[in-house]
Amino acid sequence: MLVVSLDLRTRREADIRTVGVCAFFADELPELIARHGHLAMPGASELGIEPFSIVTPSGAFTLSLGRDTIVLRPGDDGAASVVLDDADFSDIVNDLKTPMTFLTAGTLRMSRGNVGDFLDWWVVLRSLIDGRAVHTRGAIAFRDANRDGVALDLARSFTPSDDDGEIARFVAETGFLHLRGWFDPQLMLEISADMDRALPTYTRDDGRSWWARTATGDDRCVRMQYFQEHSAGVRDLLTSDAFLRIGRMFSDGYVARADGNCIEALVKPIGVIEGISDVPWHKDCSLGMHSYRCCGLTTGISVTGADARSGQLRVVAGSHRALVQPAFVRRGSDLPIIDLPTATGDVTVHCSCTMHMAQPPVDRERRVMYTGFALPAHEAGGEAQQRAMAAIGAVREGAYKTVSQQPGHVA
Numbered sequence: 001m002l003v004v005s006l007d008l009r010t011r012r013e014a015d016i017r018t019v020g021v022c023a024f025f026a027d028e029l030p031e032l033i034a035r036h037g038h039l040a041m042p043g044a045s046e047l048g049i050e051p052f053s054i055v056t057p058s059g060a061f062t063l064s065l066g067r068d069t070i071v072l073r074p075g076d077d078g079a080a081s082v083v084l085d086d087a088d089f090s091d092i093v094n095d096l097k098t099p100m101t102f103l104t105a106g107t108l109r110m111s112r113g114n115v116g117d118f119l120d121w122w123v124v125l126r127s128l129i130d131g132r133a134v135h136t137r138g139a140i141a142f143r144d145a146n147r148d149g150v151a152l153d154l155a156r157s158f159t160p161s162d163d164d165g166e167i168a169r170f171v172a173e174t175g176f177l178h179l180r181g182w183f184d185p186q187l188m189l190e191i192s193a194d195m196d197r198a199l200p201t202y203t204r205d206d207g208r209s210w211w212a213r214t215a216t217g218d219d220r221c222v223r224m225q226y227f228q229e230h231s232a233g234v235r236d237l238l239t240s241d242a243f244l245r246i247g248r249m250f251s252d253g254y255v256a257r258a259d260g261n262c263i264e265a266l267v268k269p270i271g272v273i274e275g276i277s278d279v280p281w282h283k284d285c286s287l288g289m290h291s292y293r294c295c296g297l298t299t300g301i302s303v304t305g306a307d308a309r310s311g312q313l314r315v316v317a318g319s320h321r322a323l324v325q326p327a328f329v330r331r332g333s334d335l336p337i338i339d340l341p342t343a344t345g346d347v348t349v350h351c352s353c354t355m356h357m358a359q360p361p362v363d364r365e366r367r368v369m370y371t372g373f374a375l376p377a378h379e380a381g382g383e384a385q386q387r388a389m390a391a392i393g394a395v396r397e398g399a400y401k402t403v404s405q406q407p408g409h410v411a
């Protein structure tokens, strides 16, 4: 019987409301601190955060850590300070935007400090608003549900002959999965040839591709969206039992992408100096809406293999269960970083709130396709969520032009 669920959603359309800045700080936040301060304080103390100011047209407020509670005062005298529109502040409280939405869009306005300070306080605010504990060192353990009390082997991978329930329980604990030998390597070769044929049909600014410049002066298409339109092999794969089996392992009724940008084919060049090919540490919900949509599942299909020198995916185990900042792994994080080297035809799976990154290749290029599964919608429509989704989509699609990845990994 399938009983493993990854549905962490806590908000729906009806929960979205206009939050007045002054009313929030004067009435709501003091109450939230009284009710949930004990959930925020231990983790906030570990982060060791400095006073932080939020400045809006309606007023400025400063948050700081007191000895045993969070202290709120009017004014803009924190060590760090962010400037937000009233509407943006409302969107943050509603979990429709995060500090990463502004950073990625190039619209983050901080008069003192940096995004790290904002992210620390975002974690504290989420804890207070959502009633969820800020992560503390040692709080996340990995139990092997199939062997009572035994610690889980995080390096484990699975094959098609493994038991679906066992695989699903591994994902629920860790937030990721490595499936070995899931697809035929011959099919991957054919798909790679389809990628070669499709590449010249994509152009910079076509609205369906991402681009990056390399040290050798090339402008490369690194991500072909809507790739199912270019490959019969991919269309078959997306409706195959092997692929759909991944979503069926859970009790959530996961839905595979059926139209639009179903699958993205990535080519990872060596030596990227501008744009984004290898996305640095992030959760896929980092731009907002975690509490409306997580966990979605992202599957990475290895068209070529990958390792530490050829573009492998890395994940932070258990991060889908931890209230931590949604991007950049913080120095001193206790959660284990796991490398996911793959062979051609392997699949990686990660939850939308699992922290992950792609290691820039240094020896040879990598090819991988990303597609995935969403939780079934609670309700039709949802105008406010659609507006937020469109805003997040626009930020995501513009990212390769607004921000650049750090120059390649050299180790």
Ligand SMILES: O=C(O)CCC(=O)C(=O)O
Binding pocket: 266, 277, 278, 279, 284, 313, 356, 357, 358, 368
């Ligand atoms: O570049 C990769 O392999 C990872 C891409 C990714 O994480 C994303 O697009 O969200």
Ligand SMILES: [Fe+2]
Binding pocket: 279, 282, 283, 284, 356
């Ligand atoms: Fe991602």
